[in-house]
Amino acid sequence: MKYILMMNTMRAGESVPKWPTKDLQAHIAFMLNLNKSLRESGELVSAEGLAFPDQARLVRAGKDGAPITDGVFPESKEFLAGFWIVQVDTPERAYTIAARASAAPGPGGAPLNMPIEVRQVMSGPPPEML
Amino acid sequence: MKYILMMTGTKADFDWYATWPKRDLQAQLAFMHSFTKELKDSGVLVATEGLAFPNEAKIVRAAADGSPITDGVFPESKEFLAGYWIVDVETPDQAYQLAARVSAGPGPKDRGNQPIEVRPVMSGPPPEML
Amino acid sequence: MTPEPDNFEHLLRELAPQVLGAVIRRFRDFSSAEDAVQEALVAAALQWPREGVPDNPRAWLIQVAARRMTDYLRSEVARRRRETAAVMELDQVAPSAIIGSAADQDDTLILLFMCCHSALTSSSAIALTLRAVGGLTTNEIAIAFLVPEPTMAQRISRAKRSIKDSGVRFSLPTSQERAQRLGAVLHVLYLIFNEGYTSSAGPNLQRLELSHEAIRLTRAVHHLLPDDAEVAGLLALMLLTDARRAARTGSDGELIPLTKQDRALWDQKQISEGLALLTKTLSKGSIGAYQLQASIAAVHDEAGRAEDTDWPQILALYDLLKRMSDNPMVTLNHAIAAAMVHGPAAGLELLHGLDTDGRLSGHHRLDAVRAHLLEMAGDHEAAITHYRIAASRTTSLPERNYLMTQAARLDESAGD
Numbered sequence: 001m002k003y004i005l006m007m008n009t010m011r012a013g014e015s016v017p018k019w020p021t022k023d024l025q026a027h028i029a030f031m032l033n034l035n036k037s038l039r040e041s042g043e044l045v046s047a048e049g050l051a052f053p054d055q056a057r058l059v060r061a062g063k064d065g066a067p068i069t070d071g072v073f074p075e076s077k078e079f080l081a082g083f084w085i086v087q088v089d090t091p092e093r094a095y096t097i098a099a100r101a102s103a104a105p106g107p108g109g110a111p112l113n114m115p116i117e118v119r120q121v122m123s124g125p126p127p128e129m130l
Numbered sequence: 131m132k133y134i135l136m137m138t139g140t141k142a143d144f145d146w147y148a149t150w151p152k153r154d155l156q157a158q159l160a161f162m163h164s165f166t167k168e169l170k171d172s173g174v175l176v177a178t179e180g181l182a183f184p185n186e187a188k189i190v191r192a193a194a195d196g197s198p199i200t201d202g203v204f205p206e207s208k209e210f211l212a213g214y215w216i217v218d219v220e221t222p223d224q225a226y227q228l229a230a231r232v233s234a235g236p237g238p239k240d241r242g243n244q245p246i247e248v249r250p251v252m253s254g255p256p257p258e259m260l
Numbered sequence: 261m262t263p264e265p266d267n268f269e270h271l272l273r274e275l276a277p278q279v280l281g282a283v284i285r286r287f288r289d290f291s292s293a294e295d296a297v298q299e300a301l302v303a304a305a306l307q308w309p310r311e312g313v314p315d316n317p318r319a320w321l322i323q324v325a326a327r328r329m330t331d332y333l334r335s336e337v338a339r340r341r342r343e344t345a346a347v348m349e350l351d352q353v354a355p356s357a358i359i360g361s362a363a364d365q366d367d368t369l370i371l372l373f374m375c376c377h378s379a380l381t382s383s384s385a386i387a388l389t390l391r392a393v394g395g396l397t398t399n400e401i402a403i404a405f406l407v408p409e410p411t412m413a414q415r416i417s418r419a420k421r422s423i424k425d426s427g428v429r430f431s432l433p434t435s436q437e438r439a440q441r442l443g444a445v446l447h448v449l450y451l452i453f454n455e456g457y458t459s460s461a462g463p464n465l466q467r468l469e470l471s472h473e474a475i476r477l478t479r480a481v482h483h484l485l486p487d488d489a490e491v492a493g494l495l496a497l498m499l500l501t502d503a504r505r506a507a508r509t510g511s512d513g514e515l516i517p518l519t520k521q522d523r524a525l526w527d528q529k530q531i532s533e534g535l536a537l538l539t540k541t542l543s544k545g546s547i548g549a550y551q552l553q554a555s556i557a558a559v560h561d562e563a564g565r566a567e568d569t570d571w572p573q574i575l576a577l578y579d580l581l582k583r584m585s586d587n588p589m590v591t592l593n594h595a596i597a598a599a600m601v602h603g604p605a606a607g608l609e610l611l612h613g614l615d616t617d618g619r620l621s622g623h624h625r626l627d628a629v630r631a632h633l634l635e636m637a638g639d640h641e642a643a644i645t646h647y648r649i650a651a652s653r654t655t656s657l658p659e660r661n662y663l664m665t666q667a668a669r670l671d672e673s674a675g676d
Binding site: 002004005006046048049050051055056057058059060061062065066067068069070077078079080082085092095096098099100102103111113114115116117118119120121122 | 134136177179180181182184186187188189190191192193196197198199200208209210211216222223226227229230231233234242243244245246247248249250251252
């Protein structure tokens with residue numbers, strides 16, 4: 001079963017975290033290790049990080065089909081910071097991996113307790129649609 | 131340069147989607163299928179996934195002992211990711227053009243063309259810092 | 261001497277363009293010839309480990325590719341219902357007739373000119389060059405660029421179609437076009453070199469060092485055009501830059517700036533080779549952009565310690581480079597050199613001109629360089645701000661981490 005684990009932790013207008021150096025390095029190392037162990041266990045399908053929200057654009061097709069882009073977003077909007085796609089045997093395993101990601105260390109080395117959204121990835125169109 | 135094109139919707143949007151006339155649903159699926167094929171044929175497709183409806187979505191955090199705590203309650207306004215494409219193109223404009231194509235895709239248009247969020251994906255070689 | 265089976269991968273890559281050239285000369289169809297040669301390379305990769313490398317590997321590859329071509333053409337002919345006489349004519353062409361063409365040597369160059377033609381986008385030219393001239397498999401190229409194999413296959417396929425549609429002939433460019441066409445080739449090779457390696461987000465596969473491929477291909481061009489100063493300049497630039505590779509990243513993949521690198525890790529052999537090439541080129545009197553960039557790299561590489569760097573010389577070289585290139589990245593580097601010689605205020609002054617340059621507005625490098633100079637000037641608060649802005653704008657994860665760490669480091673020392 002494929003699951004996507006999403007960190008919707010970025011917000012418009014936010015800058016990068018301002019933590020002390022050693023906390024920053026601990027966080028970076030934690031994420032590297034998480035990816036490494038998921039790769040080694042064969043569970044990692046893909047992992048991507050996204051650029052900060054000031055580079056995000058909302059695109060609509062105009063009347064002639066040409067793109068209309070908008071870079072202004074409400075403060076409350078959640079932005080995807082990054083995601084993992086994992087191949088696992090049970091949803092519980094996906095939740096366990098998500099919990100690990102959630103506990104990534106932040107300022108003072110304390111677990112960030114990030115909310116990780118977990119959803120199943122479809123291998124085909126949703127059956128109820130056909 | 132890699133960009134992610136994201137389709138999102140609130141729970142209400144997904145419920146509305148489920149009420150579309152069958153021919154609109156099939157037209158949309160056919161469009162997505164041929165759009166994906168076009169991205170493949172033009173050598174720009176990096177990845178694409180469709181996600182399950184958000185009914186089973188969970189937010190996961192870690193308990194003190196690291197085990198997962200799951201929660202399935204979301205605010206009504208929450209935007210859920212429905213699916214995405216990651217494309218490798220030469221300019222941001224090309225990414226916006228592709229997003230506009232998705233936005234202009236078939237389906238009941240009483241709500242206008244769907245907005246597609248476009249974000250750069252972290253990639254590219256690390257430069258040498260001076 | 262028969263090459264060892266484990267060396268045959270390098271042999272295959274070396275032979276690839278020669279074989280392709282020979283097959284194109286005979287059959288006059290670049291696109292199909294390229295596919296045929298790919299199949300021959302795959303066949304070799306499968307058979308040679310078991311059966312040993314043939315005595316004449318080039319002839320073997322040409323024979324297999326030619327057989328594929330005749331099969332393809334035969335089915336084409338059947339499909340288009342041409343005269344059977346034509347089919348019989350094909351049967352009579354012995355592979356030996358196309359081996360040992362005197363024009364061999366030029367084929368790598370001709371192929372490069374074709375693959376880097378202006379009809380192609382940069383990414384197409386890069387993919388096609390690595391396939392047709394580099395002899396890499398589609399899968400190897402796909403992995404190097406972190407795209408799925410079918411995507412890369414399509415990219416190459418479409419590139420070949422663009423070549424066909426543009427009517428480019430399989431021959432060396434005229435003397436009028438040559439300078440511009442060669443410039444395009446060097447630009448593509450430069451781009452391949454700069455792709456370097458990305459931090460792997462996917463499975464831990466053996467990734468090809470694109471920088472080494474770029475050096476290998478540029479070496480081949482230099483061998484064929486030994487008197488061209490910019491070709492030599494580009495090769496020197498690549499060697500002098502690649503020499504620092506081992507020192508550029510730490511054990512966790514973190515970026516280490518030039519001024520902080522452990523120079524004991526620099527490859528002295530590459531540096532010597534680069535310096536020798538550069539000296540030889542410069543003695544001929546001409547001076548081009550790649551030679552200038554190589555000269556700058558040489559000044560860095562010649563310094564035993566960061567503090568021994570001859571910044572006045574680097575500044576003088578950037579002064580020259582600025583005159584021949586209005587690339588804003590040159591201006592950025594020029595500002596850094598100016599700061600090292602005349603102080604950070606001078607460097608910051610030079611950056612003002614870039615604030616209104618549309619090409620750089622919002623670009624993270626401008627903020628990164630500004631932050632660096634502000635730090636030098638002692639304005640730590642402003643430096644921290646710009647490091648963080650730059651971090652939020654870069655799309656390279658190692659660079660984002662580096663810039664965030666710079667900000668954090670400064671922020672901490674401010675609290676002392």
